[in-house]
Each structure stands twice: as structure tokens, then as C-alpha cells.
Amino acid sequence: MASMLCTGMSHAQSTERIDSVDVRIYYKQGYSIIDLNYKDNKNRIGLFADKIADLRRDSLSRIISVSVVGSASPEGPKPLNKKLSLKRAKSAVSIVSGFLPYNIEAKSKGVDWQELTNAIETSNYPYKDQVLDILKNVPEWIVRNGVVVDGRQRRLMRLKGGKAWKQMLDNEFPELRNATIHVVYAVKPQPLPDPAPKLEEPIVMIPDTTVANNDIPAEEPAESKRGFNFALRTNALYDAALVPNIGVEFFLNNGWTVGGNWMYGWWDTNKRHRYWRIYGGDVEVRKYLKRNTSNIPYNGHYLGLYAQMLTYDFEFGGKGNMGGEPGGTLWDRMNYVVAAEYGYSLPVAHRLNIDFGIGVGFMGGRYYEYEPIDGHCVWQATKQRKWFGPTKAEISLKWLIGRGNTNGRKK
Numbered sequence: 001m002a003s004m005l006c007t008g009m010s011h012a013q014s015t016e017r018i019d020s021v022d023v024r025i026y027y028k029q030g031y032s033i034i035d036l037n038y039k040d041n042k043n044r045i046g047l048f049a050d051k052i053a054d055l056r057r058d059s060l061s062r063i064i065s066v067s068v069v070g071s072a073s074p075e076g077p078k079p080l081n082k083k084l085s086l087k088r089a090k091s092a093v094s095i096v097s098g099f100l101p102y103n104i105e106a107k108s109k110g111v112d113w114q115e116l117t118n119a120i121e122t123s124n125y126p127y128k129d130q131v132l133d134i135l136k137n138v139p140e141w142i143v144r145n146g147v148v149v150d151g152r153q154r155r156l157m158r159l160k161g162g163k164a165w166k167q168m169l170d171n172e173f174p175e176l177r178n179a180t181i182h183v184v185y186a187v188k189p190q191p192l193p194d195p196a197p198k199l200e201e202p203i204v205m206i207p208d209t210t211v212a213n214n215d216i217p218a219e220e221p222a223e224s225k226r227g228f229n230f231a232l233r234t235n236a237l238y239d240a241a242l243v244p245n246i247g248v249e250f251f252l253n254n255g256w257t258v259g260g261n262w263m264y265g266w267w268d269t270n271k272r273h274r275y276w277r278i279y280g281g282d283v284e285v286r287k288y289l290k291r292n293t294s295n296i297p298y299n300g301h302y303l304g305l306y307a308q309m310l311t312y313d314f315e316f317g318g319k320g321n322m323g324g325e326p327g328g329t330l331w332d333r334m335n336y337v338v339a340a341e342y343g344y345s346l347p348v349a350h351r352l353n354i355d356f357g358i359g360v361g362f363m364g365g366r367y368y369e370y371e372p373i374d375g376h377c378v379w380q381a382t383k384q385r386k387w388f389g390p391t392k393a394e395i396s397l398k399w400l401i402g403r404g405n406t407n408g409r410k411k
Contacts, residue, residue, distance in 0.1 A: 018184065018186055020183060020185065022048075022182040024181075025041055025044075025092050026038060032088045033091065034091050045095065045096075049290065055185055056099075062185060063183060063185045064185055064186055065184045066181070066182070068092050068093050069109050069179065069180050070085035072110060072112075073111065073176040074152075081110050085108040085179075088179040089106035092179035093106050096181055098299065113135060115175070116168070116173075123171075123172075127159060127163070139151065140152045140153070156168070231401060232398070232399045232401060233261075234396060234397055235263075242276065243265035244264060247259055256285065260282065260284070261281055263278065266278075274315060277313040278312040280311060280335075282308035283307055284305065285306075286304035287304065288345070289301045289303070299407065301342075304341040305340055306339060308338075309337075310337070311335065312324070322367060322370065323335040334365060335366075336364055336365055337362070337392075339362065340360060341394075344357075351405070351406055352399060353407070357393075358392065358394070359390065359394075361391050366384055
């Protein structure tokens with residue numbers, strides 16, 4: 001009996017819970033291009049992407065199916081509305097394919113008459129009953145002898161001299177111009193710990209029984225494992241200038257990342273008095289705005305702040321400039337930068353992005369001017385740098401590392 005009971009409990013625990021999540025993207029009249037600033041599209045797509053990212057990172061969840069359906073309002077002819085709603089569905093597929101790596105079929109609903117009917121039923125229109133009568137009882141097309149002589153759209157446009165149509169055009173029709181992304185997923189239940197063996201208590205008369213069964217610890221269920229995600233990067237502009245560099249970026253939460261960069265290029269030709277020497281590093285924090293959204297926070301537009309310290313020595317056969325104490329280290333009179341940055345991270349492969357960025361801020365610190373005379377570097381002046389303007393240009397290659405830390409790919 002006990003064995004049968006345990007088997008039944010195990011079967012019940014193995015049953016997956018089926019759930020779904022969806023997002024609706026709205027379009028301006030006659031358009032199939034997504035405007036992220038229209039009807040809060042940007043925020044809703046971002047929240048949807050965050051939910052999908054959580055599902056993909058959760059080892060107990062799996063996505064079953066993804067569907068995208070576009071629809072239109074009834075102003076235009078039926079063939080045009082059918083074509084327009086399909087274009088809207090395809091544009092929705094393109095914006096979510098980065099964080100939903102599945103073969104997603106775009107479907108066209110045309111005019112969503114049922115959605116319009118539902119909206120009118122909950123409205124307070126003075127012509128509500130007449131509009132519902134037309135929506136429910138008049139066919140979309142009335143054909144006689146092979147010719148369309150009347151239909152649902154025409155009757156709605158003529159109702160009350162067009163007043164009912166004008167109200168729907170202003171209030172209901174904008175809600176019909178959309179594409180809906182629907183994701184069905186399954187969630188496994190959290191595994192239960194194995195039951196502790198039951199011990200038979202000996203019948204022993206002792207003064208104190210408060211310690212009975214206290215030696216048997218309860219087993220806690222294991223937590224779902226989540227990947228540790230980060231990115232490695234190198235600024236190709238610095239590399240092209242013969243300044244090797246490397247950086248790292250760690251995901252925090254809600255689009256925030258923290259990272260650091262280091263560069264070191266120490267080239268010189270003493271005989272020709274040519275010096276190309278610089279090294280230093282910076283720390284930065286970024287906020288990705290999720291304009292294009294992704295299952296990871298490394299895609300799209302971002303804003304950031306960074307602080308940098310560096311020392312350098314540049315000379316090309318004439319007057320030279322040295323930032324930092326001559327013969328010293330980075331910590332001796334280092335130059336520093338405090339700046340803000342703006343950029344865009346473009347996904348180009350499964351685990352590869354290209355970051356385009358620019359930094360603007362303040363650069364300060366002491367530097368020395370010198371000239372090569374008789375084979376020696378002769379000091380000329382000590383100056384204090386106080387520069388406000390562009391402080392960084394970036395075209396970086398960024399590699400995404402960690403389980404689930406990908407841009408997604410079609411299967």
C-alpha cells in the first residue's frame with residue numbers, strides 16, 4: 001500500500017503545468033513598420049522579452065510553441081487589409097526572433113471582426129445595439145449574380161449618417177491594428193525531497209523526550225541552476241592603433257551591467273625618437289534601454305558612466321607629451337577621465353555583438369612637454385590638462401559567454 005501511494009505522488013509531481021504569455025504590438029493606420037514610441041510598444045516588448053529570458057534561463061521551463069498573428073481595422077478593401085495584417089505579423093516576427101530562436105510562422109487575420117464586436121459590447125455607444133446587430137447578423141459581403149451589392153462594412157459606414165463609424169474610427173479601430181505574439185510554455189514542478197525513513201520509537205520511559213527525532217535533518221529541494229553570463233570584448237579602434245586591449249562585462253539585472261577594460265601598448269624606437277606608449281584601464285556601468293530587446297541585456301541602445309586612469313608618452317621625432325610622472329607608474333600622477341557614454345550593441349552572430357559607442361566627459365591630470373636634444377629627452381614645460389569633450393570612441397567586438405547567453409538562432 002505504501003509503495004502504491006509513493007508511485008502516485010511521483011506521477012502527480014511529474015505533471016507539467018501549461019501556461020502562456022503574449023504581447024500585442026500596435027501600428028499606426030496603414031503602416032506595418034513598428035514604432036516603439038507608439039502606444040507604449042517599447043515598454044511592453046521589453047517586459048515580454050524579460051519574461052521570455054526568465055523562461056529560457058529556468059531549467060524547469062520549456063517553450064512549446066510560438067505564434068504571431070497580425071490584424072487590421074476595416075477601413076480599406078479586404079485584399080489590402082489581408083496583406084497589411086500579414087506584413088504586420090512578419091514585422092513582429094523580425095523583432096522577436098533575436099530572443100525567440102524558433103521557426104515562427106506569421107499569420108494574417110485580416111480584419112478582426114470578433115475583437116471589434118467584443119469592444120462594442122463593453123462600450124456605452126448611443127448606437128450600440130444597431131452596431132452589434134450589423135456585426136453579428138450582416139455578412140461581410142452580400143453577393144447577387146456574382147456582384148457585391150452590400151456588406152457589413154458598407155452598412156456600418158452608413159449607420160446614423162456615418163456617426164457610428166466616426167466613433168469607432170477614433171476609439172476602436174486603433175486597437176485592431178496590431179500583431180499578437182503568443183508563447184505557450186510548460187513548467188515542471190519543483191522536485192520534492194525523498195521522504196526520510198520513518199523510525200519506530202522504542203517504548204522507553206525517560207524523563208526528557210524533547211530531543212526525539214531531532215537528529216534527522218530535513219532535505220531541502222535543490223534550486224534551479226542558472227547560468228553565469230558575461231561578455232568579453234576588445235575595442236577594434238584601439239587594436240587598429242596598435243594598442244591591444246581587453247574588457248569584460250557582467251550582467252546584473254533589469255538591463256544593468258558592470259564592466260572593466262584594460263589597454264597596454266608600449267612601442268618605441270629610441271634611435272628615431274618615436275614613442276607610442278599608453279596603458280591604463282577603466283570601470284563602467286551601463287543601462288541597456290532594450291529598444292530591440294533580447295533574452296540578454298547586451299543588445300540595443302545603452303547609456304553608461306565610466307571612470308578611467310591612464311598614463312602615456314607620445315613623440316614622433318619632435319615635441320613629445322608625457323602624461324604621468326616621468327619614470328613613474330600608473331599611480332604616480334596619473335591622468336584620469338570621468339565621462340558618460342552612449343552606444344548601440346548590434347547582434348551579428350549567435351554569440352557575437354558589435355558595440356558602437358562614444359564617450360563625452362572630463363579629462364584631467366598633469367602632463368609634461370619635452371623635446372629630443374642631443375639624444376636626450378629635455379623637459380620643456382609642466383602643464384595641467386583640463387579637457388571637456390569626446391573622451392572615447394568604440395567599435396568593439398563582444399563575445400557572449402555563459403549558458404543561454406546567446407542572441408538566438410533559427411532552427
